[in-house]
Structures are given as C-alpha cells and as structure tokens.
Amino acid sequence: MAIFSEEIRRQISELFAHITEPVHIETFDESEDTDMVNFITELSSISDQIVFEYYAPDSARARELEIVRIPGLNLTRADKQDLGVRFSGIPAGHEINSLIAALLELGNVGTQIPKELVTRITAIPGPLDIKVFVTLQCPHCPGAVLKAHKLAMLNPNITAEMVEAQSFPELSTEYDVSAVPKTVFSNGAELLGDLPFENFLAAAEGKL
C-alpha cells in the first residue's frame, strides 16, 4: 500500500522537479524491510535525483559516520562527503517538511543566506553537535530542524541531527525533553521553540 496519497505525491513531485543535483539518502536500519526503508524507498521513487541507499547498523559506512541511532538517515550529495545532516527516527508527519527542505537545499533549491551570516557560520571552529528534539505532530519543529541543518551544511565542523523524541526516550530523558522543538548544542547552549535563525547562529557561536 502506498504511503503517500496521490495528492501528496504530486506536490512532492512538483517540488523535486526543481532539484538540479542528485541527493543521496543514506538509510541506516536493522533490515531492508522496515517502515523507514519503505518510507524512503517510496520518497526516492518520486524523483531520479533522489538516491536511496541502505546500510546495516554494523556497516563500514555506519562506523565511518558514527551512526549510533537507528533508524537513521544521513544526507549527502553525489560526492558522498559527510555534511552532518542527520535524522534519527522516521521524519514522517510534520517532519517530512524538514526532510524535503534538506533535500531541496542539497539539490540546489535552497534559500540564499546573506553573505555576512555565511561568514559567521563558516567561522565557527567546532566540532559542534546539534540535536533538535521533535515530535511528528509538532508544526513548529521542522522550522528548527531546517535551521540546524543549514548550519551543518555550511560548516563541515557542525553536525545537526533531528531526533524524534518518542523513538529515543532514553536520550530524550537524558536531555530533559518535555517540550519541543528543543535544540541542544554540544557547547552547552539550548533553545526552546522555532526561534529566528539569528538565535540558532548565536547559540552555535556560543554567544547565548
């Protein structure tokens, strides 16, 4: 049975039509017959520019990227360089929007960030790990996820991971997640809510 309705498939197809560079969705899961794998397989079937790849949790690629949570995704361009754009848990529900936003961004359909902001982002020394805790019913969460992912895409020292809070309750408890979106930076900064990009940048810079 199809996961996406015809209408959603049509809408996604229209968006993907703008993609000019292939984007690879590296999918890490226990087997090749899981909700995550089926979801990504169907999504990637909508456009030739979206490439699905499956990796087992103990694969060399999983070790190379230090993938510790499954099911998980890592997005790259064709050169397979690690951009630190990760999803832990299925980005379904509202999170399909953050997945599509990241695919479009990597496929050259993204929004332009002012030069002065790009300069500030690339100047962040790192390494910096950003976790954005979400629920799939949260309409504000994709906005926070895509801001964290943008930081990762523009700075090789930054990794940004969407964490679906219900799928990883121990991690959610460890980070005391009782409201979403909650963004936790490895430099100690925390943000609650889908705040303006400037707040995400300041947190990444350690200026909060």
Added chain:
Amino acid sequence: MISIDKQQNAVQASPTLSGLSFSLDLSVLELADNQPDPQILYDLLVIGAGPAGINAAIYARRKGLTAAVIGRTVGGQVKETNIVENYLGIESITGTELTAKFQSHLQAYDVPLLRGRTVTAIRREGEDFVLDLDDHSHFKSRTVLIATGAGPRQLGVPGEKEFRHKGVTYCAICDGPLFSGQDIIVVGGGNTAVESTIDLARSVRNITLVHRSVFRAEKILQDRLAQLDNVEIKLGYVVEEIKGDNRVTEVVIRHLESDRLEIVPASGVLIEIGNKPASAPFQDLVDCNQWHEIIVDANQATNVPGIFAAGDVTSVRQKQIIIAAAAGANAGLAINEYLNQHPSTRRKQ
C-alpha cells in the same frame, strides 16, 4: 564498538507511518518567498500572517493596492490547531493544511511575505508610516493593518513559570506526544481545552480536566468528551499551584465552593484558558480596552487615521478563524476606501 540506540517501543509507543498525515507545509519550506522591498512605499503593510492578515492582503491586492505581509509565523494560531471543523465550506481539515491553503492563496496574488520577523514599533513619517523590525530593518507604507493575533494566556499561579517546558505546556499538538502513557491535567473550559482533551485522551493514561465554571465549549465537543472513560472532569475548581522537582509531579487544585484543596498527581499541565492579544508594541500608539485588545470600529479602523486592526488582537468578541478572516476582508476593503478618500496618501500611479 559503537553501541546502537534502537528505536524503542517500550512505555511510549513509537510513532509508526500509519495514521500520520504528510501534509506539506509551504510555510516551513521557505521556497523563494517574494519578499517585501524596503525601498518601496507600500499602500498597505500587514503585520501578522494569520487568517486576518492574509485575507486583508488578498482583498487589498484585488483592489489594486500594493501590499506586503510581515509576520512571525504563517497561519498564526491556526497552525497549532489539530482539526478545524467550522470553517465554512470545509467540513474537516488540519490546521497545517488550512495554513498551507491560506499561504498558497496569498502567493497566487504575488503578495510579498516576510516571515520570522517581529514588528517592534510603528512610527509616523510625514503622512506615511515606518515599521521597525526586530532585525533592525524598516519598511514604509501609507496604511498599516495590525493583525498580530494572540498568544496563550497564562494562569499566573506559583510554579507555572518555573515548570514551563518542564511539564507545563500551552501547545497540545506539539508537546502532547511527550506525555504519552502519563497522567496530565488540562486547564480550561472552552473549545480548545475540550478539543485538546479529546485528542490527548487517546495517548495519555488519565486526564483531569479542571475548569473554574461551566463549559463554554460547543455541545458537540462536550458530547464527545462525555464518552471518554479516562477523563475526570473537575468543574468549579481552580489551579492553586504547580509543584515538582525537576519536572512537574503534582498540581494543587481548589474547589471554589468549599475552598477544599486537592492534590492531583500529574507529569504534565496543559493550559488552554484562552489567549491574550499580541498588542504590546502598539499599546502606546492605538487605543486598547482593559484586556489590551485594540479597539476598532465597524471598518476595522483604530483611533489613529491610517492604522487599522483585525482578528484576535482586536476587541471583537468572538475569536474564530472564520471571523478573523472576515475581519481581514473588511479591513482590506476599508483600507482601499480610506486611500481613495485620502488622495494625498494614495499611491502615485
């Protein structure tokens, strides 16, 4: 050896694909927005991108005015609404889907839209207005519509501030899943409180619904509520204090008639007691009532010529999506008339 954290199915049910909607949200995707130009003197600048603001901009464009919208989030409160069942012509739709329809409708008229920004002040410059934004940018217009909507009203009880985001929440659809399998309290007696209770009852263990008087919610919702066996209704009670350690553990409620205190164990408190108008930056500029709602006349005009207001930020009694949208339409048409009657402020063609 890297230890792998697998998606866990214990205690909290992990989400599965079935039953999840995949509605695309154009307001999140930020696809090549047509953005307002700070060099242009607009006929109308709308502050707020909810139903009132968006509809006003559409009506203004249809009258040939130059208009742009500046807002924090597209859809406003609609986006946080789970299901909308009382918008004429649409029997049932999610708040996200309705928001996407609003935005798509706005885009069809090529109305510039600037998101994620807050207007901090409106200043007069000659016959025109200048809007100051939180990112220090400025935009100019001949008229302004304030349609900033409203945000959640707080209880104002001890513990509410301390435990915000630690069990106290104002967004049922965002944080509700985090209370899966737990006991929670919902405070309020209007449509939103009852709708949220009905929705959350499917995933939490028990809900205590606390309200100070009788329900204001529509009967159709009260009937659905009555069918739920994991909801205890406490009418005639108020919340006295929210207690906990790192997170909420219990809530003290008081029976108004007897003054008797009761302790309800709960790990979450959802507060749905209505909204307060988002009028703070404008309260010194336009007349407001005792609840800080902007006072408007039948044409959505404030006491300041050229400044209009519509939707939940105004003194309109009923706060509904369809009423806000209608007020936006009214404002768009009234602003066109205003500009026709004030030729000096009419855009030079």
